[in-house]
Amino acid sequence: DAGVIQSPRHEVTEMGQEVTLRCKPISGHNSLFWYRQTMMRGLELLIYFNNNVPIDDSGMPEDRFSAKMPNASFSTLKIQPSEPRDSAVYFCASSFENSNQPQHFGDGTRLSIL
Amino acid sequence: AQSVTQLGSHVSVSEGALVLLRCNYSSSVPPYLFWYVQYPNQGLQLLLKYTTGATLVKGINGFEAEFKKSETSFHLTKPSAHMSDAAEYFCAVRGSGGYNKLIFGAGTRLAVHP
Numbered sequence: 001d002a003g004v005i006q007s008p009r010h011e012v013t014e015m016g017q018e019v020t021l022r023c024k025p026i027s028g029h030n031s032l033f034w035y036r037q038t039m040m041r042g043l044e045l046l047i048y049f050n051n052n053v054p055i056d057d058s059g060m061p062e063d064r065f066s067a068k069m070p071n072a073s074f075s076t077l078k079i080q081p082s083e084p085r086d087s088a089v090y091f092c093a094s095s096f097e098n099s100n101q102p103q104h105f106g107d108g109t110r111l112s113i114l
Numbered sequence: 115a116q117s118v119t120q121l122g123s124h125v126s127v128s129e130g131a132l133v134l135l136r137c138n139y140s141s142s143v144p145p146y147l148f149w150y151v152q153y154p155n156q157g158l159q160l161l162l163k164y165t166t167g168a169t170l171v172k173g174i175n176g177f178e179a180e181f182k183k184s185e186t187s188f189h190l191t192k193p194s195a196h197m198s199d200a201a202e203y204f205c206a207v208r209g210s211g212g213y214n215k216l217i218f219g220a221g222t223r224l225a226v227h228p
Contacts, residue, residue, distance in 0.1 A: 055213055091157055100163075
């Protein structure tokens with residue numbers, strides 16, 4: 001079975017540029033989560049969706065960050081404009097809605113803002 | 115509110131020795147608990163989970179964890195460490211409000227030396 005697929009795996013760009021990270025959840029999963037991982041702050045939940053609807057975006061650091069889920073098989077996390085402090089590994093995870101089900105993680109996008 | 119505390123950000127063991135990674139939680143609802151492992155440059159993989167039923171849970175790669183309600187603990191153990199167990203381990207508890215949100219601990223990095 002295909003797992004959660006994230007693209008790109010690596011992104012290097014200059015500050016001020018727009019960055020778009022993509023995620024394809026596991027087919028049939030109806031919850032999707034975006035995380036950010038850094039050495040300083042560990043694993044942070046940014047936003048999550050249920051049935052394509054954003055439920056809680058309180059973890060989004062500022063207005064430069066936005067996320068969408070136009071359909072059940074695709075989500076994007078966008079940073080505009082990007083800043084060096086946004087450098088991190090960004091993970092997408094998906095699961096069934098039932099709370100006894102685990103989240104399944106993608107391999108992440110390693111983002112470097114120069 | 116839910117929270118997770120992992121005691122020891124770094125643990126070092128010899129190959130063949132017992133692995134013990136500590137996790138304590140707080141939860142205002144019956145806890146669902148998870149352990150994940152992260153290998154370098156990869157996403158988080160589920161090791162095991164506790165939802166209901168038997169309090170001793172067996173997972174992949176020879177790991178197991180015991181849910182102790184009286185101690186609010188969910189420690190991860192493996193009788194004999196292998197070099198391939200070197201990774202970062204995360205304990206997580208179900209968040210409140212449904213939608214399968216997880217609250218993660220800060221992680222414990224396990225080193226295994228010959």
